[in-house]
Each structure stands twice: as C-alpha cells, then as structure tokens.
Amino acid sequence: MARQSVFFVSPFLILLGDTKMKTLNVDVAVIGGGTAGLGAYRAAKAHTDSVVMIEGGKYGTTCARVGCMPSKLLIAAAESVHQIEKAPGFGIHPQGEIVINGQEVMARVKSERDRFVGFVLEGVDEIPAEDKIIGYAKFADDHTLMIDDHTKVIAKRIVVATGSRPAYPGVWNELGDRLIINDDVFEWNDLPNSVAVFGPGVIGLELGQALKRLGVEVIMFGLGGQVGPLTDPDVMAYAYKSFNEEFYLDADVQVESMKREGDVVEIQYIGKEGELKKITVDYVLATTGRRPNVDQLDIDNTSLELDARGVPVADYYTMQTSVSSIFIAGDASNQLPLLHEAADQARIAGDNAGRYPEIRAGLRRSKISAVFSDPQIAMVGETYKELTTRLGTCGCFETGFVSFEGQGRSRVMLRNKGMLHVYGEHGTGRFLGAEMIGPNAEHLAHLLAWAHQSKMTVAEMLDMPFYHPVIEEGVRTALRDLNAKLHLGPDMIKHCLDCGPGC
Numbered sequence: 001m002a003r004q005s006v007f008f009v010s011p012f013l014i015l016l017g018d019t020k021m022k023t024l025n026v027d028v029a030v031i032g033g034g035t036a037g038l039g040a041y042r043a044a045k046a047h048t049d050s051v052v053m054i055e056g057g058k059y060g061t062t063c064a065r066v067g068c069m070p071s072k073l074l075i076a077a078a079e080s081v082h083q084i085e086k087a088p089g090f091g092i093h094p095q096g097e098i099v100i101n102g103q104e105v106m107a108r109v110k111s112e113r114d115r116f117v118g119f120v121l122e123g124v125d126e127i128p129a130e131d132k133i134i135g136y137a138k139f140a141d142d143h144t145l146m147i148d149d150h151t152k153v154i155a156k157r158i159v160v161a162t163g164s165r166p167a168y169p170g171v172w173n174e175l176g177d178r179l180i181i182n183d184d185v186f187e188w189n190d191l192p193n194s195v196a197v198f199g200p201g202v203i204g205l206e207l208g209q210a211l212k213r214l215g216v217e218v219i220m221f222g223l224g225g226q227v228g229p230l231t232d233p234d235v236m237a238y239a240y241k242s243f244n245e246e247f248y249l250d251a252d253v254q255v256e257s258m259k260r261e262g263d264v265v266e267i268q269y270i271g272k273e274g275e276l277k278k279i280t281v282d283y284v285l286a287t288t289g290r291r292p293n294v295d296q297l298d299i300d301n302t303s304l305e306l307d308a309r310g311v312p313v314a315d316y317y318t319m320q321t322s323v324s325s326i327f328i329a330g331d332a333s334n335q336l337p338l339l340h341e342a343a344d345q346a347r348i349a350g351d352n353a354g355r356y357p358e359i360r361a362g363l364r365r366s367k368i369s370a371v372f373s374d375p376q377i378a379m380v381g382e383t384y385k386e387l388t389t390r391l392g393t394c395g396c397f398e399t400g401f402v403s404f405e406g407q408g409r410s411r412v413m414l415r416n417k418g419m420l421h422v423y424g425e426h427g428t429g430r431f432l433g434a435e436m437i438g439p440n441a442e443h444l445a446h447l448l449a450w451a452h453q454s455k456m457t458v459a460e461m462l463d464m465p466f467y468h469p470v471i472e473e474g475v476r477t478a479l480r481d482l483n484a485k486l487h488l489g490p491d492m493i494k495h496c497l498d499c500g501p502g503c
C-alpha cells in the first residue's frame with residue numbers, strides 16, 4: 001500500500017529544530033484519516049478550501065483494514081464450512097472429510113480486504129496533497145496542533161476523529177506474541193490450532209465463533225456475565241446457552257493464572273462446576289473492549305471538558321464539544337462505536353466545523369446494531385436497559401415475544417434458533433425498541449429500525465405487508481403479542497398460524 005501521499009517536509013528544516021518547524025494557518029484541521037476523518041474532511045471542504053486532514057498511522061480506515069470487512073470475510077469462510085456440516089440435517093451427505101486450508105482461507109481474507117482498502121486509498125489519493133499531513137497530532141492549545149516535530153497547525157476549528165484501539169489488561173503483555181488483538185488475526189498466514197478468547201463481546205463472538213467453525217479449538221471467557229452487547233436478560237441467557245452449544249463459554253470466569261510456556265499459553269481457571277482446570281492454547285485473543293484514542297492528544301493543553309473516561313463531552317446532535325470551535329466524531333467520541341455512526345457524526349462535525357459559528361443539529365438516526373454471529377444478534381432503538389432506566393418500574397412498557405425455534409421459515413431452513421423481544425409503550429402503543437438473537441437478525445433489525453425512526457405504533461407496524469413464508473412473520477408474531485399486552489389488540493392464540501411450521 002505504498003500509495004500514501006506524504007506532506008513534504010524538508011529534512012533540513014527538521015535539523016534546524018523547533019524554530020524552523022513548518023507553520024500552517026487553516027480554517028479547519030481534522031485529526032484522523034479514518035472513516036470519520038475522511039467524512040469530516042469532505043463535509044468541511046463544502047464550506048471552505050482551507051482544510052487539512054492529519055493522519056498518524058496508515059490510511060485505509062480501521063473498518064476496511066482490520067475491522068468490519070476482514071472480520072466479515074473470515075465469518076463468510078466459516079459460514080461455508082457450517083453449511084456443509086449442516087447438510088446431513090437435510091439428508092445430504094457430503095462425501096469425505098471437510099478440508100479447511102487455513103492458508104487459503106487467510107489468503108482470501110487478506111486479498112479481499114486489500115481490495116476494500118484499495119478503494120479507500122483511491123479516495124485518499126484524490127485529496128489534494130497539500131490538504132494531507134502525515135504525523136501524529138497533539139494539542140498545544142485550543143487552536144494549535146503540533147504534528148510530530150515537523151508541523152505546527154493553527155486552526156480556527158478542529159475535528160477530533162482519532163478512532164479507538166483495543167483495551168486489555170496491561171499484564172497480558174507478558175504473553176508477548178502469544179497475545180493477539182483483532183488486527184493481528186488478519187495478518188495470519190494460516191489458522192492456529194487453539195485460541196482462548198477473552199471477552200465475549202461483539203468482536204469476541206464474531207471472531208471466536210468463526211475460528212471455531214474453521215476448525216480452531218476455541219474457549220471463551222468473559223467477566224460479569226455479559227454476552228455480546230445485549231441488555232435484555234432473557235435474550236442474553238438465550239445467547240449464552242446457544243453459543244455454549246458450540247464452544248465452551250464462561251461469561252464470568254475466574255482465571256487463576258495465565259502464563260507463557262514456550263510457544264503456548266497455559267491457563268488455569270475455575271470450571272463451571274467449581275473445579276480447577278488447566279488448558280494450553282496457541283494464542284490468547286484479547287477482545288475485551290476498545291478505548292477512544294483521546295488519551296495521547298495532550299488534551300490537558302486544551303480547555304475541553306472531559307467525561308469520566310477522559311473523553312471530550314460533546315453535544316449528540318451537533319458533535320460540538322465544550323470548546324465551541326472543537327468538534328468530535330467517530331469512535332473517538334465514545335458515543336456509538338459503529339461504522340455508520342462514525343460516518344453520520346463525521347458529516348455533522350465536519351459540516352459544523354466548516355460553517356462555524358453558525359452550527360446546525362444534524363440527523364441522528366434510530367439506533368441499530370448487529371453482531372454477525374450465528375445466530376445473529378441485533379438491537380434496535382432503546383435497549384431494555386435504557387428503557388428500564390428511563391421508565392423504571394412504572395409499568396409503562398411491555399415486551400412482545402417470539403421464539404424462532406418453531407417459526408415456520410426458520411425451521412424450513414434449519415435455522416430455527418433464537419428469540420426476539422420487542423418493546424412498546426402503554427397508552428401510545430409506540431414501538432420503542434427490540435433486542436434479538438436469531439436468523440437474519442441483521443435484516444429484521446433494519447425493518448424494526450425503519451419503523452422506529454418513523455415513530456410507528458405497533459398497530460401501524462402490523463398494518464404493513466408480510467409475505468409468506470418468511471422469517472419476518474416471526475416479527476409479526478412478536479408485534480401481535482406486544483399489541484395484546486398493551487391492550488391494543490386481541491389476545492394471542494396458542495399455536496398461532498404464522499408461528500409454527502406449515503403455516
């Protein structure tokens with residue numbers, strides 16, 4: 001990827017030291033050249049030509065390089081193995097052993113990943129060279145950025161779009177190259193034999209399950225019982241049970257010791273029956289969360305107000321921080337660390353940095369998230385936790401339910417695992433949100449998110465067309481159940497037509 005355009009700085013100037021540092025005066029400086037940085041740069045450029053984008057690492061974005069895209073490529077390979085393994089359930093018996101060629105799997109992941117990264121790099125190439133600065137930015141004050149030791153940027157407005165990075169206990173570094181994070185997985189040339197995944201969150205479930213299906217021995221450990229991003233206890237319990245059918249998952253493990261022994265890691269932990277267990281694995285994969293990249297920006301040199309995690313406090317609709325000329329976008333904001341959110345926040349932050357001081361509230365869409373596990377997990381609108389926090393125990397909302405175990409089309413396809421909870425408001429009948437684990441959850445979540453953003457009532461959603469036989473009929477069952485519980489529709493009948501097979 002030797003396509004990065006480099007901002008030219010004469011070595012002679014550097015040798016002469018600080019006094020010869022290049023100084024640039026600009027209207028807008030964007031820190032970070034990832035999804036949010038690129039979006040903010042473009043949005044600001046619509047208002048002024050005087051915009052620079054500062055990138056300290058590699059161009060190509062986290063999403064394309066080590067995030068969304070390579071993880072989905074690995075999952076796609078795993079899904080193809082799973083399809084073959086499931087075939088006997090239909091009376092189809094593939095002959096011979098399934099051979100998983102780890103080198104070929106990783107070669108495809110990397111070559112397709114490089115293709116996606118290439119598209120991003122083409123976009124970066126189109127940005128004029130004088131608008132791009134290579135180097136790590138740090139704040140000197142509210143308007144001044146020092147880029148490494150070569151450039152001082154004095155900016156009327158600044159957008160912080162520095163992304164996030166994996167966060168894990170520092171003591172794990174003692175494992176050396178046996179400790180890996182998601183970035184490392186996509187550098188593998190072959191698949192390992194065994195991995196202990198710490199953190200059954202979004203990344204842990206996606207990568208851990210994919211590796212398991214690709215023939216890697218996987219064991220997964222969590223803390224505090226959390227599985228995925230779910231907050232509804234019933235849906236989370238289902239997810240826990242479901243993933244445990246495929247690999248050992250203890251979402252609240254007690255690890256007694258973890259140490260490197262030659263080229264493997266030895267882990268002693270307390271098993272679910274209270275017994276001491278010992279395993280050795282090739283790698284420990286740390287997927288224990290991500291932290292916003294705002295701690296190395298010398299933010300103390302600014303007058304920015306920070307939250308408890310040290311992240312600049314920002315308005316949800318304008319992305320403006322407590323310093324009116326500084327905006328923030330993407331994972332750095334710690335609001336919703338998802339790709340589409342990074343893009344939306346970037347548009348808002350860049351537009352406002354460009355048009356400043358006349359700032360505008362931007363569109364924040366209904367919340368939607370999906371985990372590309374199998375079954376998939378998805379969440380829409382307000383989470384169960386947010387609803388119970390906001391509404392307490394006033395009995396102001398109800399939960400509609402469907403199980404995908406008996407749902408017609410899901411069963412036809414042998415994908416009848418999962419459940420959906422939909423939440424609705426008493427009195428108004430408004431659809432508030434949903435949490436689910438189940439087949440095609442990514443698609444069901446989109447339907448529900450569109451309804452949520454349209455502020456539809458449950459009754460209005462039930463007026464929409466539903467084809468037959470489709471998994472979406474399960475959504476209708478959950479909505480009917482919800483409508484009945486809200487006393488806005490008839491009681492559910494047992495074994496309703498669209499719930500079961502043969503409907």
Ligand SMILES: Cc1cc2nc3c(=O)[nH]c(=O)nc-3n(C[C@H](O)[C@H](O)[C@H](O)COP(=O)(O)OP(=O)(O)OC[C@H]3O[C@@H](n4cnc5c(N)ncnc54)[C@H](O)[C@@H]3O)c2cc1C
Pocket residue numbers: 031032033034035036037054055056057058059061062063066067068069071135136137138161162163164182203293296297329330331332336337338339340342
């Ligand atoms: C394994 C994985 C899978 C994911 N899958 C999905 C998914 O399926 N769907 C989804 O919606 N989201 C997914 N995400 C999340 C998504 O990738 C992020 O939300 C998104 O990439 C954030 O974009 P960003 O612009 O904020 O950060 P980045 O793209 O990381 O950009 C930040 C940039 O800032 C640069 N930078 C940092 N500090 C400085 C500095 N001081 N000076 C100059 N430059 C600096 C960095 O080098 C980096 O290039 C996934 C993430 C991971 C890790």
Ligand SMILES: NC(=O)c1ccc[n+]([C@@H]2O[C@H](COP(=O)([O-])OP(=O)(O)OC[C@H]3O[C@@H](n4cnc5c(N)ncnc54)[C@H](O)[C@@H]3O)[C@@H](O)[C@H]2O)c1
Pocket residue numbers: 169198199200201202203204206221222223224226227228229287288289290336337338369370371372
């Ligand atoms: N499909 C997607 O949209 C997608 C995919 C991947 C990542 N992402 C984004 O990336 C973010 C980060 O993902 P993530 O999976 O790293 O974080 P996460 O917050 O989703 O999960 C971290 C998990 O690690 C556990 N944990 C924390 N410390 C631990 C420890 N010491 N030992 C064992 N477990 C521990 C937590 O309890 C939690 O379950 C996500 O919040 C998401 O926004 C999105």
